Amino acid sequence: MIHENIVKQTILKNKILSPEDLEAAVLEAKRKKSPLIEYLVNNRFISELELFQLLAKEYNVPFIDLKNKTLDKSLLSLLPETIVQTHQVVIFEQDTKKNIIKIATTDPDDLQTIDFIKKKTNCQVKIYFTSLEGIRNIIQQYHKGLEQEFANISYLPLTGKTQPIDKLNIAAEDIPIIKIVDTLLEYAVFENASDIHIEPTEKDIVVRYRIDGILRDVMTLPKNIQPGIIARIKVLSNLKLDEHRLPQDGRFKIETGDYHIAFRVSILPVFDGEKVVLRLLDESKQTLTLEQLGILEKPLEILKKNIKKPHGMILVTGPTGSGKTTTLYTILNLLNTPQVNILTVEDPIEYRMSRVNQSQVNPKIGFTFATGLRALLRQDPNIIMVGEIRDQETAEIATHAAMTGHLVLSTLHTNDAAGAIPRLSEMGVPNFLIASTVNIIIAQRLVRKICTNCVQSYNLSQEDIKQIEKQFKFSDILQSLKINKEIDSEDLSLNELHFFKGKGCVKCGFRGYKGRIGIYEILENDQKLAALIVKNANREEIYQHAVSNNLITLPQDGFIKAKRGLTTVEEILRVTKE
Numbered sequence: 366m367i368h369e370n371i372v373k374q375t376i377l378k379n380k381i382l383s384p385e386d387l388e389a390a391v392l393e394a395k396r397k398k399s400p401l402i403e404y405l406v407n408n409r410f411i412s413e414l415e416l417f418q419l420l421a422k423e424y425n426v427p428f429i430d431l432k433n434k435t436l437d438k439s440l441l442s443l444l445p446e447t448i449v450q451t452h453q454v455v456i457f458e459q460d461t462k463k464n465i466i467k468i469a470t471t472d473p474d475d476l477q478t479i480d481f482i483k484k485k486t487n488c489q490v491k492i493y494f495t496s497l498e499g500i501r502n503i504i505q506q507y508h509k510g511l512e513q514e515f516a517n518i519s520y521l522p523l524t525g526k527t528q529p530i531d532k533l534n535i536a537a538e539d540i541p542i543i544k545i546v547d548t549l550l551e552y553a554v555f556e557n558a559s560d561i562h563i564e565p566t567e568k569d570i571v572v573r574y575r576i577d578g579i580l581r582d583v584m585t586l587p588k589n590i591q592p593g594i595i596a597r598i599k600v601l602s603n604l605k606l607d608e609h610r611l612p613q614d615g616r617f618k619i620e621t622g623d624y625h626i627a628f629r630v631s632i633l634p635v636f637d638g639e640k641v642v643l644r645l646l647d648e649s650k651q652t653l654t655l656e657q658l659g660i661l662e663k664p665l666e667i668l669k670k671n672i673k674k675p676h677g678m679i680l681v682t683g684p685t686g687s688g689k690t691t692t693l694y695t696i697l698n699l700l701n702t703p704q705v706n707i708l709t710v711e712d713p714i715e716y717r718m719s720r721v722n723q724s725q726v727n728p729k730i731g732f733t734f735a736t737g738l739r740a741l742l743r744q745d746p747n748i749i750m751v752g753e754i755r756d757q758e759t760a761e762i763a764t765h766a767a768m769t770g771h772l773v774l775s776t777l778h779t780n781d782a783a784g785a786i787p788r789l790s791e792m793g794v795p796n797f798l799i800a801s802t803v804n805i806i807i808a809q810r811l812v813r814k815i816c817t818n819c820v821q822s823y824n825l826s827q828e829d830i831k832q833i834e835k836q837f838k839f840s841d842i843l844q845s846l847k848i849n850k851e852i853d854s855e856d857l858s859l860n861e862l863h864f865f866k867g868k869g870c871v872k873c874g875f876r877g878y879k880g881r882i883g884i885y886e887i888l889e890n891d892q893k894l895a896a897l898i899v900k901n902a903n904r905e906e907i908y909q910h911a912v913s914n915n916l917i918t919l920p921q922d923g924f925i926k927a928k929r930g931l932t933t934v935e936e937i938l939r940v941t942k943e
Contacts, residue, residue, distance in 0.1 A: 368474075368870070369401050372416075375423045381411050402497070413496050417471075421494035424473045431457060431469055431499030436506055443486055445548045446507040446584075448555065451874055452478045455495075455503045456486070464488050469495035475872065481555055542593040545586070546601075550619065550643075552583070554626055556874075559645055563598075565591055565638035576874075577813045577881050578686065595632070595639050602630040610634055618648075625649040629713065646715055652698040653691065659882035661849070661925065664917060667889050668805065672696055675747075677804035678767040680754075682779040688811045688883050689776045690715055693750055696774060697721060700748055708744055710737035711752040726752070734759045742766055751775040760792040767802035781919060782808040782888035783908040786898055800895040808886040808919060810940040812932040815865055816873035820930060822863050829934065836938060837920055845921035851928045865930040882931055884923040884940070888916060 373391070376382050382390065394404035406413045414430065421428035436457060443456045443466070452475060458467040466488045468479070473492050483490050549572060553561050558574035570586040586594070599606050602615030615630040629644040655665055671679065679696065681689045694716055701707060701720055712726040712734070722744070726732050734751055735758040741749055742762075753776045754760045767773045779785045785806045789799050825833075833839070846852045852862070867877025888894075888911050897910055912918070917925075923937035 371420065371423055372401050372405075375416070375419050376405070376411075378423070379419055413498055417494065417496040424494055426473050426492055426494045429457065429467075429469050429493040429495050429499070431455065431495050432502055434499070434502070436503060441503075441507055442544075444482065445552050446504065448478065448481075448552065449500070449507060450504055453497070453500050454478055454482070455500060456482070457493075457503075459488070465491055467491045467493060469493045469499065471495065471497060471500065477872065485551075542590065542597050545590070546594060546597045549583075550626075550628070553643075553645060554619075554624060557880075561641075561643040561645070563594065563641040563643075565635065565640065567637055570594065577876075577878055578811055579813070591638055595641065598630060598641055598643070599632070602628075604630070604632065609639060648717065652716075652718075653695050655695060655699070658688075658692060658695060658885075659926065659931070660885050660887070661917060661922060663849075663915075664885060664887040664922075667887055668807070671805040671889065672699060674772065674804055676767060676770045676772055678764065678773045678775070678802050679804055680775055680777055680785050680806045682777045682782060682785050682806060682808045683810060684778065684780075686811070687809050688881075689809065690752075692807060692809060692883070693774050693776065694718065697748070697750060700772070705747040706745055707748045707750070708741045708746045709750040709752070710734055710741060711750070735762060738762045738766070742771075746771060748772045748774070753777070754789075754792070757793040760789055760794050764789070764794050764798045764802045768798065773802075779808070781904075781908070782806040782886045782916075783911060784808075784904050786902075786907055787904050790901065796899050796901055800890070800898040803890050803898075805890065806888045808888075809883050810919060810923075811881045812884055812923060812926070812936040812940055813878035814880040814882050814931055815933060816867040816870060816877055816879040818872045818879075819868040819870040819877065820865055821868050822865050822930075825862065825864060825934070832938060833934065836942065841921070842924050845917065846924065846928060848915070849917070849925050851925055862928070864927055864934055866933045866935075877933075878936075882926065884919055884926060884932075884937070886916065886919045886922065 373387060376387055377384060390404060390408075390410065391401060394401045397404065402416065405411055406416065418428050434457065436455075440456050440459060443459070444454075449455050452470075453472065454468055454470040454475070456466050456468050459465070466482070466486055468482060468490055470479075470492065471494070473494060479490060479492065549561060549563075553574055556574060556576055558576050559578075560575040562573040562575070562580065564571045564573065565588075569588050570591055572583045572586065573580045574583050596606055599613070599615075601617045603617070604613045604615045612634065613632045616627060617630070618625065618627050625648040627646040627648055629646060631642045633640045655668065660668060681692050683689050697707060697709075697718060701718065703720070706722075707720070708722045708724070710724045710726060714723045714725050717723070724737055724741070726734055726737055734753065734755060738749070738751055738759060739762060749766060749771055751759065751763055751773065754763055763773050763775055777785050777788055779788050785808075786799060786803070789803075790796060833842075843852070867873060869875040869877045873879040891914075894907065894910060897907060920937060920941045923932070923941060924934075926932050927934050927937055
């Protein structure tokens, strides 16, 4: 999408409208919630073709009119339709002798997409500017091409009967099916999706990606290609092609010069067929630092101090998908030196770490967290990571290991840091053992980061304030902002505070967010807390003690990051809702 400032600049420079008339048009477009370009063209201030020709001069890029151009099928196959649609860019010409492709776009500044096209095609790129109408014309050609391909595929009838394995093999190796699956995987990598959902419905197949923690519809595929898609994924994952009644789990990798992605595959029989979920694990990604995780200055000091302790427990809590494993791996990376022996027992192993001995549990053969942990203790460990403490046996072995001179890292499913202690107690771990072994508890959530390309400041509306005050005390928010020097005085009202949000642009897919960052609550064990634990204090008593000791709670940490322009108030309300 073209930046509004460029459009305004072009309109004024070419004297299409006076400054006063342009300002009136901008206000009216906002009132109607319409993009400025659309408003100007629809109200005949300027034709779309003329405006885009002028914009091309402003960007100093040649203009190409694609309104009536028909592209060759080979050109359409070079770029997935989803990228054309989302990023408004097309390949309209190719010179194979000179290894050059010509692309037309409505945003020559979208360097990320242009770089993706260079790598995908392995060609030099010549950039042209085009109109929205030109892009729409090409998208229609994609639709027609896909429809024709689907019509030409001879697929297995969806009778509900088990298909012969030879027919499933043929379907899995069908060229269009391979192309569709490759496109789904490749585009998911490009969009930084964490999961791909392929969901059969009564009439079609819905494909969704989880991007920055939120599921989004990506495309809808015809029902008749369902057996081929499922079969292709089973072939890649080395799963049984003719098993349709039981869940199956598998794994495969894609390695290119740019990335190494492992796909963890889960197939589940549902009413309309088999639902597939693929988790993307980027094995080429560098381990983050504690600073990159987004931990604030004071809690970071506490965490670094506790990481250096030779024994005890470091616990990370939060719901599924809150980044607990990433935090554990980041801590392990800091501890990973030739002087220590690190062993882990995980379910599953998400990332490989050099010089760390990683084991994956397998309950089918009796290899559970508890049995794995017992075996680890006979391997002369200094540091142990247990993927999750789920039961009494694992909890007891972990705490005893921490007491006998090992540093133990693990996760628990609790809403906050204070709740982890009663949870261990409920599992049957004696209070004196919890008090003497737990060093630090980290509670966390993941929030979406504001897109840095379209961030803007704003003041809270009365409706925003009502939503905040439903969940939090205003005085607590102001106090934490004052203590952490985000504001000078607590003598403010909420609508006087400046916060930030993303307007939405092509770089963030018009969502206003790009990437994620953690919000944290770090509770350190001290003598007073240990005494409370021994007395069997409940969660509320532990929480009140922590707050009186200047604990930065999850919501407070979130509002500090919102004030700094890293995330939005809406995100804090979303992830801290109980």
